[in-house]
Amino acid sequence: MKQFYGMSQRGNLDEALQGLSHPQLIMLLSNKEQFERHVAELEERFPGVPSIGCIGMCYQTGIVENGVGVIAFSDGVSAAANVLENASTMPVKYIQRMEQDLQAVGGSDRDTVCIDFCSGNDACVLTTIYTALRQRGISLVGGTGDQGCVSANGRIYQDAVAYALVHNQNGRVKTYKENIYHQLGNHRFIAAATDRTNYILGTLNGKSAKQVYKDILHVSDQEILTRTFKNPFGKINGDDTCIISIKDVRGSALACFRQVNDSDILILLELGDYRAIVQDTIRQICTDFPRRSAVFSVNCLFRYKLFSEQGYMQNYLRDMSALGNHAGFVGYGEHYNNRFVNQSMTCVVFE
Amino acid sequence: MLFGKKRPYSHPVQEEAKSLYPVLHVAGSLKDYQRELVKKEVASLWELSQVGASFSGVLEEGDQFQEKLQGLGATFSSISLAAEQFGQVRGEIAMAVSDARSQMEALGHTSVQVQQSYESMAETFANLEAAIKGIQITMGKIVSIADQTNILAINASIEAARAGAEGRGFSIVATQVKKLAEEIKELTGEVDSGVNDVQDRANELSQSIAESQQTLGQGTGIVTQAEESFGKITAAADGAVDVQDGITGVIGESQMELQTLCQFFDQIKQQYQKVVTHIRSASRLGTTKSAMFEDMDNMISQLPPLIRDLESDS
Numbered sequence: 001m002k003q004f005y006g007m008s009q010r011g012n013l014d015e016a017l018q019g020l021s022h023p024q025l026i027m028l029l030s031n032k033e034q035f036e037r038h039v040a041e042l043e044e045r046f047p048g049v050p051s052i053g054c055i056g057m058c059y060q061t062g063i064v065e066n067g068v069g070v071i072a073f074s075d076g077v078s079a080a081a082n083v084l085e086n087a088s089t090m091p092v093k094y095i096q097r098m099e100q101d102l103q104a105v106g107g108s109d110r111d112t113v114c115i116d117f118c119s120g121n122d123a124c125v126l127t128t129i130y131t132a133l134r135q136r137g138i139s140l141v142g143g144t145g146d147q148g149c150v151s152a153n154g155r156i157y158q159d160a161v162a163y164a165l166v167h168n169q170n171g172r173v174k175t176y177k178e179n180i181y182h183q184l185g186n187h188r189f190i191a192a193a194t195d196r197t198n199y200i201l202g203t204l205n206g207k208s209a210k211q212v213y214k215d216i217l218h219v220s221d222q223e224i225l226t227r228t229f230k231n232p233f234g235k236i237n238g239d240d241t242c243i244i245s246i247k248d249v250r251g252s253a254l255a256c257f258r259q260v261n262d263s264d265i266l267i268l269l270e271l272g273d274y275r276a277i278v279q280d281t282i283r284q285i286c287t288d289f290p291r292r293s294a295v296f297s298v299n300c301l302f303r304y305k306l307f308s309e310q311g312y313m314q315n316y317l318r319d320m321s322a323l324g325n326h327a328g329f330v331g332y333g334e335h336y337n338n339r340f341v342n343q344s345m346t347c348v349v350f351e
Numbered sequence: 352m353l354f355g356k357k358r359p360y361s362h363p364v365q366e367e368a369k370s371l372y373p374v375l376h377v378a379g380s381l382k383d384y385q386r387e388l389v390k391k392e393v394a395s396l397w398e399l400s401q402v403g404a405s406f407s408g409v410l411e412e413g414d415q416f417q418e419k420l421q422g423l424g425a426t427f428s429s430i431s432l433a434a435e436q437f438g439q440v441r442g443e444i445a446m447a448v449s450d451a452r453s454q455m456e457a458l459g460h461t462s463v464q465v466q467q468s469y470e471s472m473a474e475t476f477a478n479l480e481a482a483i484k485g486i487q488i489t490m491g492k493i494v495s496i497a498d499q500t501n502i503l504a505i506n507a508s509i510e511a512a513r514a515g516a517e518g519r520g521f522s523i524v525a526t527q528v529k530k531l532a533e534e535i536k537e538l539t540g541e542v543d544s545g546v547n548d549v550q551d552r553a554n555e556l557s558q559s560i561a562e563s564q565q566t567l568g569q570g571t572g573i574v575t576q577a578e579e580s581f582g583k584i585t586a587a588a589d590g591a592v593d594v595q596d597g598i599t600g601v602i603g604e605s606q607m608e609l610q611t612l613c614q615f616f617d618q619i620k621q622q623y624q625k626v627v628t629h630i631r632s633a634s635r636l637g638t639t640k641s642a643m644f645e646d647m648d649n650m651i652s653q654l655p656p657l658i659r660d661l662e663s664d665s
Contacts, residue, residue: 090657091653092650095372265638339642
């Protein structure tokens, strides 16, 4: 298979599409002013080609913050794109679409992946999608776009998740999740007084979540929101840790960027040696895939901000380019199988 | 509105036919979750049973540990006893050494006395020698007088023979002989006196020797006692070696006991590590169940809007 990446910092879709021919799946990353037009133009340029899109930044060797980017797969790929609507209330209503697409694309857990762009309410959507994917053991990688809308096959949807099923006909696929944080101290909390709809975390071990965070890190209310870059929460799920970013302070509680449930086990995280961790990920991918056709990744907006603050973003993209054809987009939350996580990087590698 | 305008595209817009399929899908997925939860519950219970089994093992090891501790206590009592014996032996040795020191001091004192006795003997012998010399001189004088008496007697004989009748000469000789006889008498007295003196000195010498013998006898006794003391010290030292051997043996036993205790702690540690592993597994299962509850909640929460949606079109 081949991965195409084209972009225009000025938001010129034609410029971004230069050199693209016979795509079998197109992913559009646009800006909020031009998204509708770009979706329509893309469909006109490549009618009938499965496509998904959202509003967000994209990257290959550099970041496109407010322009347009196109990532496309061709040669040796079969793909289907579609959408589940009513993401916040009943995405399961449309699950039969996905089951039919799975049937059409064929493939197995070894060679097929699902890539999704979601408009929000990700946890419910991911749970729903995964009920279909888990039957075939197919992994999922994706992220949340800006402005609460996504596109699929030339049409824009609000409150929906656009997905693409990609079957690599010439090799394997595998998904990865990179966590640049590790546990801070031995703190272990039982979450309670949560509001799953508004992502509110009320108490930790019976004490105000805000106060617990402040007491451990010695920060003021104002510092909490920026401190999440270095010290987010982690939700324990077996051997895995799902990162939860802090969005806001609500009285004595904390509002998060991800759903937290009563009885969830949380830990406090601290930033690790991200440069070394990135190198570890690259090494792992190279070990697993000596021959790589493409790498598609989703990086969290907070990671982008952190790396940019640290002057590492450009070096990060250069490091990742060592994998070969690497491209991706900056999400407002990352998806890995049935888990919605923050401040992470998820990616799929095609052999 | 930004996304309000819908345009016709190449892909057909799908309209979902109203059906209960989504509800069935939710039910099916919930059934899957239920099956998964049952598996996790079984695994959790197994982990809990393993925790229980591991703790039983810990308790059993604890009982054995108690026994071992009691054994170690007995061993320490033996060490204490051996130490007491060692103290006793040390006391005996100290006493024996003290005795030996006293004996040696007495021996030294006796030696001084012996030396004084011999000095006294030397003086006595010197006096005896002088007395003997006095006798010899006296005896010389006696010999001289005897010689003169002899000459006088010869002369008297000659005169008596020449004069015959004339007895005057004889009477002179007789007088002279008489004087000599007196002198001899006196000299004899002196000899007696000298002999007596010699006798006295001999007595003194005899006494000195007796004293020396007595002193030497005392010294010999002291030496004998000192030998006995040294024998006691040697015996006590031998006893100390025995006690030391005893202590070494007990310490060896203690070390073995301690080794056993260390092994016990290793076993306990292994048991606790097993417990920790099972608790972690149970905790891990618990957190995955929490994620599954979230998934189930996410699925169940879709049912009311789905049903309302179905009802609205029916």
